[in-house]
Amino acid sequence: MKLRSVLVLALVFITALAFSLNVIFLVGDGMSFNQLLLASILEGRVLTTMTLPYTGITTTYSADSWVTDSAPAGTALFSGYKTLNRAIGVPPDGTLVPSMYELAKKSGYNIGIAVTCRVTHATPAAVYGHVASRDDEVTLAKQLAESGVVDVIFGGGWDMFVPTAQGGRRTDGLNLIEMMTKNGYEYITTPEQLNKVSSSKVLGLFTKGHLDPVSSRPANQPTLDAMTKKAIELLSKDGKPFMLMVEGSQIDWESHANDFYGVWKEVVEFDNAVKVALEFAAKDGNTLVVVLGDHETGGLSLSKGGYTINVEQARKAKGTTQMFLAQYNISEKDKFMAGLKEWYGISVTDAEYENLKKIPASDLRRQLARFVGEKLGFGWTTFDHTAAPVPVYAFGPGAHYFTGFMDNTDVPKILMTLTRISSITFPVIKETGSGY
Known part of the structure; x- marks a missing residue:
């Protein structure tokens, strides 16, 4: 009788996993409507991101400012909680809140990240990390290595994982890359290795710091769409459900620099990654793709006056x-x-x-x-972030819930409800946005 009960429970668990929803969450850091439209205008075509069938608008404010930085923005998007500027996974009261990726991992999901910044930078760190200051990247690297939350890790920043004696930034003497390889991760550092890797657990750190801007990225560093394609391949191959977070990290930096050319090319690279995600989702039929910005940077305007852009x-x-x-x-x-x-x-x-x-x-x-x-003909109001709302686009099962005006904390609440990884009640989306 006990054996039969165990078999029934196992069957229920396996069936639930088999029908669990995959989620590919793509974040354009610093990207709002105008960054997308700038790239669309200069490309002379509608971007793939713009073709997703459902569109919403989100507010982005943090717990202590109408103008957020990427750390609380990532926390809000991945955990559903507001926190202070610079904090990751730690609300103002100091408690630790799990991200939906941490919850999904406990529910049997495979988890991945693919970014063009250091994998310990603010947005990817919000997938797995908990620190009062986003600057504490050596601690975040240790949390990534020890938690085992993320199975497939693609980006830059090996300096946060090795001691200063080996060219890194760690003063504790730990070599986290060695630790992770002992724990079953395959370590790769080149696009050639990226193409060939087939392991279910991979640590891909392709540069000492951030990857180079896509406008001047050398051939020995991968593109975001290549990392996205490989991550999907590895995460989906065993049939378990997966969650992947992809970040176009440097849209933000080019917007900080007020560089229209840099924004153009970074958005296009990000859009190429969106295309990869959509192609998989369309074939798979059980994958939800969500694309959005975490905040706006630069206050970009698509005219400097005179009713024209050259x-x-x-x-x-x-x-x-x-x-x-x-x-x-x-x-x-x-x-x-x-x-x-x-x-x-x-x-x-x-x-x-x-x-x-x-x-x-x-x-x-x-x-x-x-x-x-x-x-x-392009105008900018600041070299910093703004409080402007950002778009959210969606495709796949449950995509119709990502419409209307909402807060960034509503996004993960919807995702956690759709994937059934949390008991959070489906959120009521107020016209003025939650939290006002």
């Missing part, structure tokens, strides 16, 4: 201003001005050149980027 000229741009400044020295006036004409098609007056020359070297990149963008 789109054709912007499309001919040769690179970011970081790339430009690597080739041109502002002290060489004639070459510098000729370079701006060649790279961006803009003419610079003597007075404008003198104003640019007065900018401190540490601030030249972003001030030049804003100057170039404004010449072409």
